[in-house]
Amino acid sequence: MSSSGILSAPGGEISLFPSTRVPLAVKLLGKSIEGISKNAFRLLLQLVVNAIEGRVTQDGCLDKIRRQCQIQKGQQAPDNLDELFAGLHAIVHAFLRLEPGSLKPEIFENELKDLKFSEECISDMVGVLYGPKRASFDAALLREPSTPHLPRMERMQWRVDVIISSNALSRVLEPSIQVRMTMTDGSIVYFTASISRFHQLRHAVAAALREMGHLEQKSLLKG
Known part of the structure; x- marks a missing residue:
C-alpha cells in the first residue's frame, strides 16, 4: 500500500482504491450512479474536468445541468448531483495521482463496474482519463496549492x-x-x-x- 492509498490488486497489479480506504464520496457514488442518463453523466464529468483543470466553477452549475437535461431530451437529472460530482471528482483525482500507465484500463474498468457504472459511463471515463488530455491534467495538479513542491x-x-x-x-x-x-x-x-x-x-x-x-x-x- 502506498501513502496515497493505492493497493496492488491480485496478481501484483495496481488498483485505484484499497477496499479498506475507499473515500466516503466514492462509496456514496456507488449507491447513486445507477440509472443516470448518458447526457447527465457527460455534463457532470465535464464539470469535474473543468474543476481539475482549475477553471472557475460558477454557482448553480449543478442546477444548470438539471435544466439542460430537461431541455435537451426531457430527462430527469438525479437529485443528488452534488454527491455524484464529489464521487466522480474523488475517482478522477485518485486516478491522476497514479503514475501514467501504471493502472491498466481493464482493471480500471472492472473497478468502475464494481461501483455500478454503466458501460457508456465507463467508456466516457476511460476516454477522458486515458486520452490526450492527461498531460494537461498533470500540469493542473502541479499548480494546486495543496500539492507539495519545492522551487526548481x-x-x-x-x-x-x-x-x-x-x-x-x-x-x-x-x-x-x-x-x-x-x-x-x-x-x-x-x-x-x-x-x-x-x-x-x-x-x-x-x-x-x-x-x-x-x-x-x-x-x-x-x-
Whole structure:
C-alpha cells in the first residue's frame, strides 16, 4: 500500500482504491450512479474536468445541468448531483495521482463496474482519463496549492576562483568554486565551496539520486 492509498490488486497489479480506504464520496457514488442518463453523466464529468483543470466553477452549475437535461431530451437529472460530482471528482483525482500507465484500463474498468457504472459511463471515463488530455491534467495538479513542491533551479552560473593570499597566509593558491543559482520562485542561492567540498557535494547528490531510483522501484511508493 502506498501513502496515497493505492493497493496492488491480485496478481501484483495496481488498483485505484484499497477496499479498506475507499473515500466516503466514492462509496456514496456507488449507491447513486445507477440509472443516470448518458447526457447527465457527460455534463457532470465535464464539470469535474473543468474543476481539475482549475477553471472557475460558477454557482448553480449543478442546477444548470438539471435544466439542460430537461431541455435537451426531457430527462430527469438525479437529485443528488452534488454527491455524484464529489464521487466522480474523488475517482478522477485518485486516478491522476497514479503514475501514467501504471493502472491498466481493464482493471480500471472492472473497478468502475464494481461501483455500478454503466458501460457508456465507463467508456466516457476511460476516454477522458486515458486520452490526450492527461498531460494537461498533470500540469493542473502541479499548480494546486495543496500539492507539495519545492522551487526548481531555473539558471545556474559558476566560476572557479583561486585565492592568492589571505589574512592568515601570505600565499594560498587554493582554488574554490563559486555557484549562483536562480530558482523558479525568484530566489537566488549562492555558495562557495573548496574543491574537496565540491566533490563531497557531487558524491552526496549522486548517492541521493541513486537511492531515489531504488525507492521508485518499490511498490510502496508507486502512485
